[in-house]
Amino acid sequence: xxxxxxxxxxxxxxxxxxxxxxxxxxxxxxxxxxxxxxxxxxxxxxxxxxxxxxxxxxxxxxxxxxxxxxxxxxxxxxxxxxxxxxxxxxxxxxxxxxxxxxxxxxxxxxxxxxxxxxxxxxxxxxxxxxxxxxxxxxxxxxxxxxxxxxxxxxxxxxxxxxxxxxxxxxxxxxxxxxxxxxxxxxxxxxxxxxxxxxxxxxxxxxxxxxxxxxxxxxxxxxxxxxxxxxxxxxxxxxxxxxxxxxxxxxxxxxxxxxxxxxxxxxxxxxxxxxxxxxxxxxxxxxxxxxxxxxxxxxxxxxxxxxxxxxxxxx
Numbered sequence: 584x585x586x587x588x589x590x591x592x593x594x595x596x597x598x599x600x601x602x603x604x605x606x607x608x609x610x611x612x613x614x615x616x617x618x619x620x621x622x623x624x625x626x627x628x629x630x631x632x633x634x635x636x637x638x639x640x641x642x643x644x645x646x647x648x649x650x651x652x653x654x655x656x657x658x659x660x661x662x663x664x665x666x667x668x669x670x671x672x673x674x675x676x677x678x679x680x681x682x683x684x685x686x687x688x689x690x691x692x693x694x695x696x697x698x699x700x701x702x703x704x705x706x707x708x709x710x711x712x713x714x715x716x717x718x719x720x721x722x723x724x725x726x727x728x729x730x731x732x733x734x735x736x737x738x739x740x741x742x743x744x745x746x747x748x749x750x751x752x753x754x755x756x757x758x759x760x761x762x763x764x765x766x767x768x769x770x771x772x773x774x775x776x777x778x779x780x781x782x783x784x785x786x787x788x789x790x791x792x793x794x795x796x797x798x799x800x801x802x803x804x805x806x807x808x809x810x811x812x813x814x815x816x817x818x819x820x821x822x823x824x825x826x827x828x829x830x831x832x833x834x835x836x837x838x839x840x841x842x843x844x845x846x847x848x849x850x851x852x853x854x855x856x857x858x859x860x861x862x863x864x865x866x867x868x869x870x871x872x873x874x875x876x877x878x879x880x881x882x883x884x885x886x887x888x889x890x891x892x893x894x895x896x897x
Contacts, residue, residue: 604664604838605638611828612668614653616646616761620782620862621826624699625669627858628828631849636841649734650674651685654829658691662831664838668692671701671824673738676882680889681736683896689882692829693839696846697869697877699859701824702781703739704798704810705730708769709791711776716746716797716816719776723752728775731757731765736894739778742799742813742822744892749819769793780824781807785863799823806863823881825867827874843871 609632613625622642629640645653654674660666679688707713713722722728732740735758747753757774759765762783768774770792777784777793781804787793788807795810799822803812813820828846830839849855850868859866869877 604841605636607665608639608641609636609665609667611640611642612653612657612666613642613644614646614650614657614668614670614674615644617644620864621669623858623862624855624864627852627855628669628698628846628849631852631855632845635845635848648674648682648685649678649737651678651682651687654687654692655685657829658686658831660831662693662833662835664830664834664842666831667695667842668829669698669826670829671738671826672878672881673824675829675878677736677738677741677885677889679882680886681894681896689878691832692878693832693834694871694875694878695828695830695839695842696850696871697825697827697867697874698846698850699826699864700800700867701738701826702798702800702804702865703742703822703824704779704781704784704795704804705743705776706766706769706779706784706788706793706795707776708772709794711794713776714794714796715811716813716818719796720746720750720752720818722775723754727755729755729757730776730778731759731768731774732778733762733765733780733783734758734760736889736892737778738822738824739780741888742820743778744888745799745820745822746813746818766793782863804863805865806860825869825874825877826864827869827878839871 611629613621625642629642632640651674654668657668674687679685713719762779765777769777788795797813798804
């Protein structure tokens with residue numbers, strides 16, 4: 584009888600939480616510096632949440648540690664759904680293999696939903712003789728090629744590692760802090776190519792200063808339909824960068840259900856889709872179950888990948 588009473592009390596308490604949530608303003612943390620495409624679509628999601636959930640939703644940037652600083656803040660916030668993180672998966676599935684005790688492993692979070700994909704690709708200067716991924720590999724067999732990426736063991740760099748694994752051709756990696764610096768180095772002729780988030784390079788691609796030669800996604804980028812994927816070019820190099828919303832672990836299920844529903848409607852909202860399209864960021868909604876499965880699978884996959892790269896946790 585005592586167990587039945589406790590179970591009934593817990594169910595009533597959980598139901599009450601769902602009915603009152605949210606009961607105060609909410610925060611969405613962007614764990615990177617201001618000025619990225621995430622700022623615009625993050626604020627579009629926040630505005631939609633404000634309308635749907637009835638509480639003001641504030642967006643704040645907490646930069647540092649390739650996303651770790653901001654996402655650790657989310658993980659250590661009260662698990663009541665009022666503090667969320669919006670981020671690519673790097674801080675969750677890559678960084679914990681590289682740095683001990685980040686506090687940002689999958690068990691520290693309750694994934695809410697996937698929102699969009701940061702499509703990754705390779706870009707060369709517009710006047711380069713390299714026009715395809717096989718061209719790049721062939722040139723890499725003839726002479727050393729150098730490329731830039733937004734950071735050591737970043738997802739764009741890992742895309743190039745997959746090209747190396749598939750072809751046996753190695754490239755000299757020069758890591759930078761973010762995409763703009765190495766894109767400028769390619770423009771200046773000091774690097775042969777860039778491994779980049781396509782959205783970051785889109786302005787230079789559209790202006791005819793850079794040429795996109797491949798993307799690492801499962802399908803072509805909708806804004807660059809003439810650019811084949813790596814797999815379409817005969818090189819098995821799939822590298823995803825799914826963006827999504829995370830709550831702290833132990834957030835009540837009814838709260839997660841409400842957040843998931845709000846997230847789904849946000850990705851269907853014309854304002855969000857318009858801003859995502861302007862930023863060259865394809866919308867890719869994933870349910871809570873599918874997103875959770877992806878995060879766990881990607882985390883498990885990156886352990887052996889990073890060990891193969893010689894990465895030892897610091």
